[in-house]
Amino acid sequence: MKALNVIKELREGDLHTLNSIERGMKKHLYVPFSSLKVYSGYTEEDLEFYLNRLIDYELINLKRTAYKGYKLRFSGYxxxxxxxLIKADIIEGFGHKLGVGKEADVYDVLLSNSKERAAIKIHRVGRASFHHIKRYRTYISNRKHISKLYISRLAAQREYEAMNILYSGGLSVPKPIFQNRHSIVMSFMNGELLSNINYLDKPQKILNKIFDFIYLSFNNHDIIHSDLSEFNIMVTDDLEVIIFDFPQWISSDHPQYTFYLKRDIFNIANFFRRKFKVITELNNIYEKFEI
Ligand SMILES: Nc1ncnc2c1ncn2[C@@H]1O[C@H](COP(=O)(O)OP(=O)(O)O)[C@@H](O)[C@H]1O
Ligand SMILES: [Mg+2]
Structure with missing residues (x-):
């Protein structure tokens, strides 16, 4: 991640300028130089100086149209x-990359207070394709323009919200620790991704734990994961399951909630049938869920 290499070199003025561009992006796709002067309070010379540094670090883009406009890149965000996160004393050290998904990067971090290992998930909605942004249409409909940064922040906020509800309810998700902009800090999951597991002693038991999770989050908390698959389930050494990756969760007042709930159940049942030869009578499960 570019930010990890440059953050130590950034000066207060660089960060203040990044902040000013962020503020301007609520109104503008590219923030005009004149607005940045107002937001930053800098003289033209100072502002020019910091903007040039940020361009050199590849943290912002400059577009020359009728006016000079600036926008944050993901690296600047x-x-x-x-x-x-550093200023709030949440994290200090950074480790290696834990996972690269389609729409997020996940890194190892060290928590400032406990010195425990944790994970930071940084959302990058629209990196793979702008097409995916459609998923977030429902809550961006009334914005004039939408930036990938803005949607990534919404995705992180939404994911953090679901994790908090489920974690407080005693369900097995990573412990949510802190959220800022498009990032979430959460506890580190030890284990093996279900998709990488080729043998399970008692697969039915694991499958039941997953169904229990789906049931409790739906029945007690009105939360439907809606992207559930073997890629978003961790199995720990003592055979507990941890469910993660929640940005696209929906609530059970969604008009099509039964479709998403059935799809989650089907995906998991189908995976266990293919890989572990466990047959699930889907209608029995649907009946229990009353869907
Ligand atoms: N809390 C965590 N602890 C350890 N590894 C994690 C954690 N969260 C995510 N990962 C790793 O990062 C990968 C991608 O995370 P995920 O939340 O599924 O994002 P994506 O939207 O990119 O699929 C996961 O498959 C997993 O390997
Ligand atoms: Mg995932």
Missing amino acids: DCLALNA
């Missing part, structure tokens, strides 16, 4: 989030 990363710097703002990481800086906030």
